[in-house]
Amino acid sequence: MKFQIPIGPQHPALKEPISLRMTVEGEIIRDADIRLGYNHRGLEKLAEQKTWIQNIYLTERICGICSHSHTTCYVQGVEKLMELEPPKRGLYIRTLVAELERVHSHLLWLGVAGHEAGFDSFFMYTWRDREIVMDILEIITGNRVHYGINTIGGVRRDLDEQQIKHILDSLSVLRQRSEYYKHLGTNEPSFVARLAGVGYLSREDAIALCAVGPTLRASGVPMDVRKDDPYAVYDEVPFEVCTAETGDVLGRTVVRIKELFQCYNIIEYLLKNLPSGPVAVRAPRRAKPNEVVSRYEAPRGENIHYIKSNGTDKPERLKVRAPTLGNYAATIKMLKNGFIADVPLIFAAIDPCICCAERAVSLVDARTGQEKIIVMNDLKRLSRRLSAGNIRKREAEWPL
């Protein structure tokens, strides 16, 4: 007997609204479908009405986890447009925050994976230790989530000796804890039984379906923007691209844990080789008419911003391609012929950030299957027309 089960738009496994529809036979998934568009915020349109500087804080709000990734990606693009050369110390601090963000994002993901697999102790432990990174970020930038440290031409805050010492001390604690998670995540029998062989994605499929980030690297493709197209100071910093050959959720876990250790090495290197000098240069208010594509390796994968300027102090167009969007096609492939029980794990394994990925709403007519893009004003008009006849309930009745 085949039937469809909906996962989302509202479901306890999903922290953000997205709709996954599974056609299942018993416990086995025969077909899967992803529907987007529940979380559209019109950020790109808004960006066209704000100045270059204001847009830094707008792009920061694309995502709550990789907020630094989006600003850095944007700021790098704008710096190219304005032909600015940020000072070395500024770039080092920018990279430092980026790597700390990667650490907190990966620790968060480990916890989420534990929770989706029903391993709540793992979740509680990783999230407790994630607080250490959050504290470091707060000490450097003053904020825990939206750091607001990037500015066009450098960064806004400098580091002092005391902060560096604190970060290095905390780092040794984190290293120790990560060793423990590495052991637990790859040895605890019931956890590994849930991860191994689940959501398999072959090397060929991963390349053909344009997977990005740890999902791609777990299928054995050593692709990382930090190595392939170095930005900031990644050409000076020694690090390795972490891969796994298994192509399953266990591989994605291993890649992320390996990356954690690479992050610690990078952070240590950056702090020990921090050059002196200013942290930012003055940026002009306008940019010459031009266009640019900026790439950035976010914790979840490759992040792309396309920016077009027209000579004013506002961008003409800003287009954001978040890493999650790049992984959707591969997710469908991974879900097919799996178990219902593995859906949350497989979906969580791409580390989805739905609010990052949602860029436009398209409506599908249920009868004809026609798609059309609709603008906000039309939606408003539609809802007013539909609700015109309704009698408004003045007082809701108390159920007891």
Add this chain to the structure above:
Amino acid sequence: MATVKTLIYLVIYPGLLFLFLYSTFVEWYDRKLYARLQNRMGPRHTGRFGLLQPIADFFKLMSKEDIVPDRADRKMFSALPAVGLAIVFTAMLLLPVWNYSLDRPSVISFNGDLIVLLYLLSLPTFIFFLAGWSSTNLFSTIGGARVLTMLFGYEVPLFLAVLSPAVLANSWRLAEIAAFYRQRPALSLVNLLGFVIALICVQAKLERTPFDIPHAETEIVGGTFTEYSGKKLALFRLMMDAEMVVAAGLLATVFLGGFPGGALLGLVNFIIKTLVVIFFLSLIRATTSRIRVDQVVSFAWKYLAPLAILQLLIVILVKGLIS
């Protein structure tokens, strides 16, 4: 006098009142232990050390709005929580706590009450299945199917593991089994393997991690209980807590020598021994992750069932040696 004694047995100890209070305490104990193992505080707001939190939760749920889905079988949907609770509370009466005599079998302690108790502990599983099925919700239906699938895995190893001490004691009566191991404590060591198997199976029966598959929230929302709310959900939760007490009591009787010493000392014995069993159950819950339903069945038949048979063989050999 006998009537008063029976009345006390039914209503106060170990009947309604005691089981209600003790199962809320056990829920607190389990939650607190689970939280401490995860480096959290656990309940601490209501009452001293948060001891009244489960009771507060129970009464809060009782006062919540109670919804029955339109397409659900209304009678069955409403009757199931009450029936389930009644079954578990009846099962509690069969545990040899006090008010029984070893020489004279009575209605609460007779030859074969072990089987009756196991039977009464199997019924809640069917109640959960029916609850999921009668809700007509998609998630509940899947949850209900998972309940039954799991049952085929753990039920046989549980029966074998619990019956092997009975074989050694040469009795099907709980009070006699307990008395046998009290007289020869060294012989309970023979059943160590059976105890471990029974612990794992009880964990599966109680649907706790790693076997919380029928109501895995990240997969199928509330599972069997998706459509239940208010009073009915409160009764179900109480039923699961009471089931934990009864199952722990059963293991304590069969493997740990029961609860000697009459009403008062027996009570102390009962509390200490069940808490020891529940400690192990909480430990398993905190240190494992949820496995898949097919993994439960294969694990049960590949490892648990053969080991349970091995235990039975050991018991038969030992029995031959000592007689």
